Amino acid sequence: xxxxxxxxxxxxxxxxxxxxxxSSASLFKYGLKYGIDFTGGSLLEVSFSxxxxxxxxxxxxxxxxxxxxxxxxxxxxxxxxxxxxxLTEDQHQLVLRQIREKFQTPENTLHEERFETxxxxxxxxxxxxxxxxxxxxxxxxxxxxxxxFRRVSRPVASWKYGAMAVVAQLHDVLLVLGVxxxxxxxxxxxVGIDFVVALLTVIGxxxxxxxxxxxxxxxxxxxxxxxxxxxxxxxxxNQTLMRSINTTMTVLLPxxxxxxxxGSTIHSFALxxxxxxxxxxxxxxxxxxxxxxxxxxxxxxx
Amino acid sequence: xxxKIYIKNISRSQIKWRSALVAGLFIIxxxxxxxxxxxxxLDWLNAKANLGLPRLPDNGFSLGLDLQGGAHLIYQAKxxxxxxxxxxxxxxxxxxxxxxxxxxxxxxxxxxxxxxRVGNDYRIIVELPGVTDxxxxxxMIGETPVLEFKEENNVPERDLTVAETKQMNxxxxxxxxxxxxxxxxxxxxxxxxxxxxxQYSDDIQSKNNSGDLGFISADVFPELYTWAKxxxxxxxxxxxxxxxxxxxxVKRISQREGEKTVSSTNLSNxxxxxxxxxxxxxxxxxxxxxxxxxxxxxxxxxxxxxAEVTENTQxxxxxxxxxxxxxxxxxxxxxxxxxxxxxxxxFLDGQPxxxxxxxxxxxxxxxxxxxxxxxxxxxxxxQRLNSGALPVPVExxxxxxxxxxxxxxxxxxxxxxxIAGLILVMVFMALYYxxxxxxxxxxxxxxxxLTLSIFKIIGVTLTLxxxxxxxLTIGMAVDANVLVFERxxxxxxxxxxxxxxxxxxxxxxxxxxxxxxxxxxxxxFILIWFGSGFIQGFATVLAIGTLVNLFTAYTVxxxxxxxxxxxxxxxxxxxxxGYRRSSAAPVNQSK
Numbered sequence: 038x039x040x041x042x043x044x045x046x047x048x049x050x051x052x053x054x055x056x057x058x059x060s061s062a063s064l065f066k067y068g069l070k071y072g073i074d075f076t077g078g079s080l081l082e083v084s085f086s087x088x089x090x091x092x093x094x095x096x097x098x099x100x101x102x103x104x105x106x107x108x109x110x111x112x113x114x115x116x117x118x119x120x121x122x123x124l125t126e127d128q129h130q131l132v133l134r135q136i137r138e139k140f141q142t143p144e145n146t147l148h149e150e151r152f153e154t155x156x157x158x159x160x161x162x163x164x165x166x167x168x169x170x171x172x173x174x175x176x177x178x179x180x181x182x183x184x185x186f187r188r189v190s191r192p193v194a195s196w197k198y199g200a201m202a203v204v205a206q207l208h209d210v211l212l213v214l215g216v217x218x219x220x221x222x223x224x225x226x227x228v229g230i231d232f233v234v235a236l237l238t239v240i241g242x243x244x245x246x247x248x249x250x251x252x253x254x255x256x257x258x259x260x261x262x263x264x265x266x267x268x269x270x271x272x273x274x275n276q277t278l279m280r281s282i283n284t285t286m287t288v289l290l291p292x293x294x295x296x297x298x299x300g301s302t303i304h305s306f307a308l309x310x311x312x313x314x315x316x317x318x319x320x321x322x323x324x325x326x327x328x329x330x331x332x333x334x335x336x337x338x339x
Numbered sequence: 340x341x342x343k344i345y346i347k348n349i350s351r352s353q354i355k356w357r358s359a360l361v362a363g364l365f366i367i368x369x370x371x372x373x374x375x376x377x378x379x380x381l382d383w384l385n386a387k388a389n390l391g392l393p394r395l396p397d398n399g400f401s402l403g404l405d406l407q408g409g410a411h412l413i414y415q416a417k418x419x420x421x422x423x424x425x426x427x428x429x430x431x432x433x434x435x436x437x438x439x440x441x442x443x444x445x446x447x448x449x450x451x452x453x454x455x456r457v458g459n460d461y462r463i464i465v466e467l468p469g470v471t472d473x474x475x476x477x478x479m480i481g482e483t484p485v486l487e488f489k490e491e492n493n494v495p496e497r498d499l500t501v502a503e504t505k506q507m508n509x510x511x512x513x514x515x516x517x518x519x520x521x522x523x524x525x526x527x528x529x530x531x532x533x534x535x536x537x538q539y540s541d542d543i544q545s546k547n548n549s550g551d552l553g554f555i556s557a558d559v560f561p562e563l564y565t566w567a568k569x570x571x572x573x574x575x576x577x578x579x580x581x582x583x584x585x586x587x588x589v590k591r592i593s594q595r596e597g598e599k600t601v602s603s604t605n606l607s608n609x610x611x612x613x614x615x616x617x618x619x620x621x622x623x624x625x626x627x628x629x630x631x632x633x634x635x636x637x638x639x640x641x642x643x644x645x646a647e648v649t650e651n652t653q654x655x656x657x658x659x660x661x662x663x664x665x666x667x668x669x670x671x672x673x674x675x676x677x678x679x680x681x682x683x684x685x686f687l688d689g690q691p692x693x694x695x696x697x698x699x700x701x702x703x704x705x706x707x708x709x710x711x712x713x714x715x716x717x718x719x720x721x722q723r724l725n726s727g728a729l730p731v732p733v734e735x736x737x738x739x740x741x742x743x744x745x746x747x748x749x750x751x752x753x754x755x756x757x758i759a760g761l762i763l764v765m766v767f768m769a770l771y772y773x774x775x776x777x778x779x780x781x782x783x784x785x786x787x788x789l790t791l792s793i794f795k796i797i798g799v800t801l802t803l804x805x806x807x808x809x810x811l812t813i814g815m816a817v818d819a820n821v822l823v824f825e826r827x828x829x830x831x832x833x834x835x836x837x838x839x840x841x842x843x844x845x846x847x848x849x850x851x852x853x854x855x856x857x858x859x860x861x862x863x864f865i866l867i868w869f870g871s872g873f874i875q876g877f878a879t880v881l882a883i884g885t886l887v888n889l890f891t892a893y894t895v896x897x898x899x900x901x902x903x904x905x906x907x908x909x910x911x912x913x914x915x916x917g918y919r920r921s922s923a924a925p926v927n928q929s930k
């Protein structure tokens with residue numbers, strides 16, 4: 038069985054372009070909803086022993102205190118999460134005291150589960166580091182690929198393998214960003230440092246996946262199998278197809294377990310990874326490899 | 340790279356040796372991860388054979404604050420009024436003050452207080468594991484350090500006033516009366532000892548434990564001990580014994596051999612379990628507060644200009660030099676004049692940090708403290724002095740705290756997810772790749788215990804992100820196996836023998852395995868080097884997982900395959916994916 042992936046390259050380009058356009062549209066229209074890691078601010082998670090008070094009642098109490106940009110999110114029957122501007126320790130205690138006074142009864146006691154407050158200096162630093170780590174990881178990968186593929190500089194220069202792997206990876210990152218822009222708009226999902234970690238992992242995985250395909254193409258090139266470059270690439274794709282599917286399965290299975298069993302703290306982290314990893318397997322077959330053939334074609338014309 | 344592949348001939352006995360090594364490593368790692376079972380075994384061995392084997396340390400994994408609960412605070416040190424070159428030292432002094440406060444004042448056992456520099460800003464990171472009521476901690480950390488110079492307190496204790504003496508005597512008379520009443524009740528059998536203790540005893544411990552005081556030694560309860568020595572078990576004293584705290588009615592319960600300590604005062608080291616009813620009396624010290632050994636002089640950090648480490652020009656000895664301002668110079672000359680040949684203590688936050696002796700009056704406001712310091716000790720002392728002299732205010736930039744129950748919940752959930760993920764992957768591998776897949780289950784189990792024991796040995800702090808990273812590496816760990824098994828399938832399809840196919844599939848898959856692991860490692864190292872805490876925790880776990888994976892995928896799976904495959908026919912059977920029935924004739928080749 039030999040699936041003619043490259044023959045239908047145009048179809049894959051169309052699908053890819055649609056995905057990229059939709060993701061970009063979602064990203065630019067809605068934008069990501071940044072968490073307090075990046076914007077600065079506070080997050081307070083409290084639970085009540087019996088039932089939590091209604092969200093708008095709590096909101097009224099906090100507005101009275103003069104807190105800005107307050108968002109309160111109920112979670113289950115017992116908990117709610119308050120997000121607001123940066124609180125000093127005194128303000129934090131004041132908020133707790135007020136909520137206790139208004140809503141706590143001897144039977145229904147309040148318990149503070151989590152509190153985070155991040156000042157602008159820290160959030161600026163986190164933003165800066167996130168951007169730099171994404172840039173550095175990409176540069177590192179291109180450099181390594183150029184080195185690893187140095188012996189196959191014909192017909193396509195070795196650094197171009199790295200560059201194409203990065204292009205495929207950008208597709209995956211863009212898809213995840215687009216989905217999270219939608220989620221941010223419609224279900225209030227915020228992105229923080231953990232989201233950046235998920236993105237970086239997706240980048241690593243996507244590139245790894247592409248490398249395995251390219252590796253096989255490299256081996257085929259060295260052994261001169263296939264009549265032309267397109268056929269060589271197509272053979273490589275077919276030979277690595279089951280590996281791509283199975284590796285993706287074995288990575289997705291634990292992530293599914295994490296998504297369903299891991300609890301709410303890790304929910305969006307697992308989701309970002311799930312989308313990105315699945316997309317990573319797709320892009321190494323349908324984006325990275327056809328692109329390589331395209332690059333070779335352009336080279337011949339030019 | 341993969342041009343020529345030679346099959347090495349490895350003898351059967353070598354394979355058995357390697358398998359034994361792998362099995363041994365697995366057992367060792369398993370014991371490191373769950374030492375409780377290993378220790379049970381060792382105890383049994385020690386009991387049977389008396390080998391005196393040491394037990395394995397039974398430490399858990401070190402957990403991050405998000406899993407064990409605790410607080411993470413970041414402070415900005417405001418160093419504006421401190422000259423550039425002294426800033427690092429000044430911030431180090433603040434760090435030291437904060438650490439002393441959280442350790443001593445709050446009793447946090449393992450706080451982590453460290454300084455970091457971001458651009459031109461100095462920051463102090465405080466981690467308080469297990470502490471979730473951080474309000475108190477935050478108050479203490481924010482306070483300005485108090486540096487005080489104190490001198491010996493020579494003021495004699497005051498005597499009791501007439502009224503106080505009368506009050507004390509009245510109280511003690513009443514106590515004696517009450518004690519006699521209790522004694523009568525016990526001796527006549529009107530009350531048993533336990534209920535008498537409950538009714539009369541002023542000693543909380545004995546009151547709530549039917550009078551039981553536990554085993555006593557001669558050092559702590561000399562009067563009771565002397566009495567108990569001459570009595571029999573079960574005997575109750577029929578007279579009141581006066582001790583420092585009041586009147587005692589005592590009952591001896593039992594005796595035992597105490598710890599063997601050499602003591603001149605007490606040659607027999609028997610200990611007695613006694614019960615007592617204590618009726619408390621008052622002493623002079625209960626009314627007049629005990630004398631403080633140091634008293635304030637009025638000289639404090641405010642009048643200290645700065646302290647620095649210097650070297651004695653004549654002896655080369657390392658010393659700490661102090662410089663006072665005008666007011667401080669005056670106070671210090673007075674203090675040193677009246678305390679020649681006596682000690683003067685320097686207190687920071689109520690704790691003495693140095694108690695130098697005054698050799699001569701110091702009138703010019705510059706003094707040195709010498710006394711066999713190492714450079715490090717001198718530096719620490721000068722930092723501490725400066726933290727009181729030039730306080731560096733701190734401002735909280737961020738606070739993160741997680742309640743212990745939430746942390747435990749996260750831990751339990753991610754643990755469950757990890758186990759479920761592991762089992763799903765194992766089932767998938769065995770179902771898809773059949774026998775080789777089943778073998779990879781062992782290598783995956785090996786991967787899990789080896790990685791976890793490395794976490795334990797090098798003390799990786801596991802955070803929620805780290806555990807997520809570990810769960811992710813489970814999936815990635817089988818990738819190498821998948822690559823090999825796909826190769827195996829191809830080689831079998833080409834009609835190679837099982838042995839040739841399996842031997843060739845490893846080196847052929849190697850370049851892909853190597854390249855993909857290298858890119859992962861490059862990402863990880865960039866993240867460890869450049870990332871912040873959360874990212875670092877994740878990347879560290881991922882890096883360790885990737886490295887272990889390189890080892891287990893290649894070595895463990897290969898060894899098990901070499902051990903098991905010869906048990907099957909040369910061309911394999913349905914247990915192997917890629918097996919073709921028609922290709923009965925094996926192709927002999929080694930290339």
